[in-house]
Amino acid sequence: MEPSAEAGREQPLLEARNISKYFGSITALDGVNFYLTRGEVLGVVGDNGAGKSTLMKILSGLYAPSAGEIIFEGKPVRFSSPRHARDVGIEMVYQDLALAGNLAIHENIYLGREPGSRLLGLTVVDQRRSRQMATDHLDSLKIEVKSVDQNVEDLSGGQQQAVAIARATAFHARVVIMDEPTAALAVAEVGKVLDLIRGLRDRGVGVILISHRMDDIFYVCDRVMALFHGRNFADAPLKDTTRNEVIGWVMGTKGHTEVLAHDQVR
């Protein structure tokens, strides 16, 4: 089912039309269409090099598309930097977390956007407010930490991922893009991060989840979209597809069935 064929759906929160991206002679994306609605968790799948990360970097303002347009809440937008994308409410949780381990949890959450007052051209951080805001925000996400003063390097992988998500949602995020958020986690912590994603959806945030793990996709996503060789390959609500079919999309085959599955147990 092509996105354009889907008529009568509500106005997307974020939409990309005909996005192409060239790196020299290499075509990373070729006329890709994309949409995300409010409170939707969209799984994006595809093999390495399919163009997932490039698309996400375009949506989060890190790359400018070579062609095509991005529409946010019905208006065309053109991001000059990740900061710009962030200002309109598109946040990215990076695969390598992008946290400063030597700083406290609350400092990481507000890094670069510290609450405080101006003095002689300097921003003086209001530590008490930063702590309070961080505590309230973590509470609202139902993330439990001992103290927001703990350094991030002293946390477990799952807690760090939770802090990274808290950071992404600290300022009215409308869209949160997550690149393999569970790849580095202990099994026991994966479920908690996925629950956190559900919590974001319940708050009306649109979540884009890039993952190789079918378990994650099928636990938390509403819809799944596949890219193959830089093009749209497939797109379906989760209830209309199966694990095996999605695995087939990743490999570039449609109509992938139980019989063809390489990992089936006979």
Next chain:
Amino acid sequence: MTKFAEVTIEKGSGIGRFVERYGIIGVVVAMMVFLYAMEPQYFLTLQNLTNILKQIAMNALLAIGMFMVILTAGIDLSVGSILALAMMSLAILDKAGWPWEIVILVGPLVGLACGVVNGLGLTMLRLPHPFIMTLGTLNAFRGLTNLISGARPLSGLSEPIRFLGSAQIPIPGLGQFGAIPVSAIVLLIAYGGIGWFVRRAAIGRHIYAVGGNPQAARVSGINVNRILLLVYAMSGFFAGLSALLLAGRTDSGFPNAGLGAELDAIAAVIIGGASFFGGRGTVLGVFAGVLIMGLLRNGLNLMNVSVFWQQLLIGLIIILAVYVDVLRRRAAVRT
């Protein structure tokens, strides 16, 4: 509540944390007690204490600048040469009869300019490591110093120029040596100011962030190059200020000033517990590091121990200080 597995690393109890944070002050106190026991008639005299304060001033200022550079996981090898260039610049202009109001600014401003050169070279030329850029300017600034001065020292500076480095404010009722050196007040202001800056100002926290994870800083919207420029500029500024104090104390400018001083500054920062890999360290620690080196030199002088032994001991202390840190970290991971 979303509960994550409790694999949190305990940083120890309140006492442990207290020792971690202030233990180094204990080392300083222990050294002072030891020196007092060894040299009761000299060590605690006002004259000797003010002497120590004057002697450490130069290294203390270089070290506070170096500290900020090391916080970003960088290094500034050029501070000794910047000190010499700033010192000769101000001495030459003073001898040429320029008004003191201008000459007194020349030291810090030359230092600042040199620091900006370091910062711009590092960020704009994209050299692989600050070691390279500052190794280059270590030589270049020293060469420039010798060129502008003809490699000749100058002595006999004007009174206002000597003020910061040599003046003392007498404390009533403490006799001939009961006075606070003005250089100690300069140190107090510099350390207090930087201590506040790195803990309270957003930019100060960004310096730690750049040292901890430059990638995280970048995606947080922090201009990493601007932070790097800032720390090298400040390191240069403090080297220039240090030049002004040294010129005042010695009433001269000499082109060999600050030879090897960068290594003393690095040693003080490392002994003070800052991490060479960036993102870790406190101003209090740096001050303790400076004091430990100063007390060691002073004490060994009082005991008539040769400077060769001083070198040997300082070398061992650097290794010991970092080893203690390694042990502490390993212990923290185990629990």
